[in-house]
Amino acid sequence: MRLLNCVVTLFLCGPVLCGPAEAGLRCGAARVDITPPPGTPMAGYYFERGAEGTHDSLYASVLVLDDGQTRAACVMLDLIATTAPMVQAARERIEQTCGIPAGNVLIAATHSHTGPMLASSNRRSNDFGASHPLAVRFMDELPDRIAQAVSDALAAAVDVQAAWAVGRCEGIAFNRRFHMRDGSVGWNPGKLNPQIVREAGPVDTDLPIVEFQNPDGRPVSLLMSYAIHLDTVGGPLFSSDVPHTVRSLLTAARGESLIPLYATGACGDVNHIDVRSSLPQKGHGEAARIGTRLAAAALAACDNLRPVEDPRLRVARRTVELPLPEIAPEAAAAARETIERNSAPGAARPSFLELVKAYQTIDVVEREGRPWEVEVQVIAMGRDVAVVSLPGEIFVELGITIRRGSPFACTAIAELANGSVGYVPNRVAYPQGNYEVVSARVAEGSGERLVDAALEMLRELYVAP
Structure with a gap:
């Protein structure tokens, strides 16, 4: 209760953007419960396990924007990943029912390891319950549920003022690759391991935020992005993991009408485990601790919101071939x-x-030499805000390169978006090996191709002052 009171206090001190809503900019938000029934196989690990119940509901959270000329939608799913066929089906339904062009819809997953297994023709997935009737039914119904959420958001659209901030949250995310005393690079080498020399990579502590307020100053939606793996909870109960606490506290503090969207940034080599501490870091209590820290950082950033100037929408996407x-x-x-x-x-x-x-x-x-064809997408507003989608578990170094190279003041990344090819390490990691590299279905240099495509589109969409 003390933590909640502290968070609510931040809201009470937070600003309300003055002046009328930006001419022509409208925003609507909605969410639908997508929690499967008990018995549905769960994703996240290299073994099959069925859900025994639900700790907190899984959602499809949606934000729709309309500037009078262009419409776009962002969808965040409390799932382990997205698949290209599911995204295509959802986009087609959204275009048919809502009139939003399929290419203007971004669909990303938060990477919860306590969500359902995604039905797929992929051999790896079928070994872990993806051919189970409940998993198949879930994926068959998901596109319609997403389209319904987008329709609800569109129906709820109102005139808004958009604003942005880049907060900071330190001490909850850690690079999980380490240089070891024997010259190797370890992966999750264990707490207080004396063989650890130093981290093999950085973390991204920035917390990009975009909020949309109605003419009365009440927040309609808030989009945030943070780079941390969502594998905190474990166990047999469905849960969105850290986002459950983040969204609950943001809504309690900013108003019950707020629908927050939580995007997972580039965190392929980043998780929540502090190897310098002996304390256990697993379970719903740990997820609540991390979520409280993130929510407090987001609300502190809301004290410094800056209005988006000339919030015209522009969308670009590019198909990138990965060997x-x-x-x-x-x-x-x-x-x-x-x-x-x-x-x-x-x-x-x-x-x-x-x-x-x-x-x-x-x-x-089984791909018989056929390279992957994946999508990188950018949704931009004026020269202030851009959201970049990336199709996999992207190493944090690649995300940092995009964000630092972007001409936009606030650049948010949503990984596992519009399909996924799994882990995408940076070039430096490939000769170092270990889990993410061993698992990677793409060749060395693929991550840099995604970076190049993202930066090219960001520069093309930027409106110079």
Whole structure:
């Protein structure tokens, strides 16, 4: 209660933007409950597990913008990822029912590890419950649920004033790759491990925020982005993880009419584990602690909101070709043997990295040399705000490069958006190896291709003063 009182106090001190709403800019927000029933297989790990219930509901949260010339929508899903077929189906329904061009719709996942498994034809997914009837039904129904949320948001649209801020939240996110004393680069090497020398990469402590207030000064929606892996909770109950607390506190502080959107920034190599501390960091209490810190930082940033000048909407997207890592076709047989050995009674179990490599090998070989075609998208307002979508678990170094190179004052990143190719490390990480690199379905240099595409579009969309 003390923490909540502190957060609410921040709101009471926060500013209300003065003056009329920007001419022509309208905003609507809505959310729909997408929580599957108990028994639905859960995503997040290399084994199948069924949900036993729900700790907190999973949502599709939607923000719709309309400047009189252009309409755009942002959708944030409390899911492990997005798939290209699901995104395409949802976009088509949104265009048909709401009149928003499919290419102007951004659909991203928060990367909750306590959401449902996503039904897919992918071999890796089918091994962990994605062919289960409840998982298939969930994915079949999801596009319509998303379209309904967008329709509800559009119907609720009002004139608004847009404003932005870039806050800061330190001490909750940590790079999970480390230089070790033996010269290797470790991944999650354990708390108080004496073999750790130093972190192998940075974190991004910036907290971009965009808020939309109606003519009475009441917030309609708030979009925020932060780079931290959402694998805090664990267990057999559906949960959105950290965003549950963040959104609850933002709504309590900024008004019950507020619908917050939580985007996960580039955090492929970043999580919440502080290896310098011996304290346990798992469960709903830890998620609430981190979420409270993030909500407080967001509300503090709201004390310094700046109006968006000339908030005309502009949207661009680009298809980027990402090459496959080099894997011999004959390696697939050995990979399948490894997977079979993992579940065979009495057989010696492969190591975790051997299993990860086996699934990666099968996925890559089955593409028969066809590179990935993925989408990078930018939604921009004036010269102040831009939201960049990236199609995977993007290393934080790549996200920092985009944000620092962007000409926009407030650049937010939403990873796992409009489909996903899994982990996308930066060039430096590939020779270092370990989990994210072993798991990567894309070749070295793919992350830099995404960065180049994002920066090109940001520069094209920027309105010079």
